[in-house]
Amino acid sequence: MSNPAKHCFRERVLAVIRRIPHGRVATYGQVAALAGAPRAARQVGWILHRSGEDDLPWHRVINSQGRISLPPYGGHDLQRALLLEEAVEFDHNDRVDLQRFGWHGDQTAAR
């Protein structure tokens, strides 16, 4: 039965995001690439907007500039607060240093 391998891109994206370690962040493009579509970064954000998942650490997904993409009225401050809870630091430009907090695949060799 069923379609074991028929999981939509949406579900793969959610699975990847759930694999982002605590205290780390990943870019939309990175998540898209891990989900099998290196060019579908826009899709990731759109999917997240209507994901509705609870176990989804959506706040760990930011854009390639290391900044939060959500508009101020859309939860920008909330995402920032959640990341601060995970010890992710923001510089004076509200940007995260992807070299330090970016998810490089695993967390064994952090710094």
Place this chain on the structure above:
DNA sequence: CTTTTGACTTATT
């Protein structure tokens, strides 16, 4: 089926 959309990314000005 076509068209629209969007929490993006990269290149160019």
Place this chain on the structure above:
DNA sequence: AAATAAGCCAAAA
């Protein structure tokens, strides 16, 4: 460095 344009892909209407 900041603003603009173009490319990109998948789901929803």
